[in-house]
Amino acid sequence: MIVAQRKTIPEIMEIVKRHDKILVLGCGTCVTVCLAGGEREVIIIASALRMASRIAGHPLRVEELTIERQCDNVFIEKAAEAIGRNDAVLSLGCGAGVQAIAERYPEKPVYAGLDTAFIGVLEERGVWAEKCAACGSCVLSQYGGICPITRCAKRLLNGPCGGSREDRCEVRADRQCAWQLIYQRLRGIGQVDRLREIVPPRNWSSNLDGGYRMILREDHRI
């Protein structure tokens, strides 16, 4: 899932200060699961904004709404009336959600209330970790299902770097060494021989080249 975290209340106040009536719009998908922008966070952030604005002497009228998915036009439609009633939208969706709402309502200011962080998983209660860099050309099959691009601090494809201590990364000692994990995993599934293959320099055109990426599926187009 996409993992995000809320901006601080002073940051959000600064963003919305030119408006009197705002809609805090939550998203019922990824950001609900990572406890950053779901229905409950909408209640909390809306309440915080109402209080902060009253204390600052410029009371905001804040409406609350959460839709199923902000990155999908079918669900965005359900927010149309509420968006129309307000001066601006504070989206608690991920970056994709914020932009989808903004594209759909060109005359309405739409702001991000969250900082979208990464694609990751819940490791344990209250702890999320990045797992995928969305690089566009997946190498997980070569590395036993552990991504060196995301989880090795040096993004080495022919690791390890030699700097790790026990199973800890030398860049950040509180992180595990991805290459240690890769080795253990490949040994566990009897595929250590994969590490004998030298992986050539990666072609980054699937990620950092030519502007934003698009996928076209002719078989699904009308």
Add this chain to the structure above:
Amino acid sequence: MIAGPFEPKIVAFCCHYCAYSSADLAGSTRIQYPPNVRIIRTPCTGRLETEYFMKAFEKGADGVLVAGCLEGGCHFIEGNLCAKRRVNYVREMLAEIGLEKERLRMVNVSAAMARPLADNIIDMVDTIRKLGPSPLGKASPSRKRETVA
């Protein structure tokens, strides 16, 4: 109408298994505590969500007291520890909002600790009195003193 002295309005979320019982015990043993607290019984402090505290402050509470079981003594094993972390989170958020974080406090008592609970309430009322009324409260500082048996 003459405005009286500031009487803090404090919402006290009390766990059914400890603080609520000790408040009851305080009553039956005639231990006095200020009438500024409005006690709300909760099944466990772990049941208290962030939004409950936010709503209490938004509706004008001058302070919020969370009274749970002694650490290690929660009827539901670790509800009070969850509440402690949640209270700390909201205290930081209050500071972001522009409210003093001292307006929200968690205390731990057992069902037999009527005197310590009363002392905690007295201390909380004292703290809030020093901080003054919440800027989110009603305009009038005059609030009639009530009596508690």
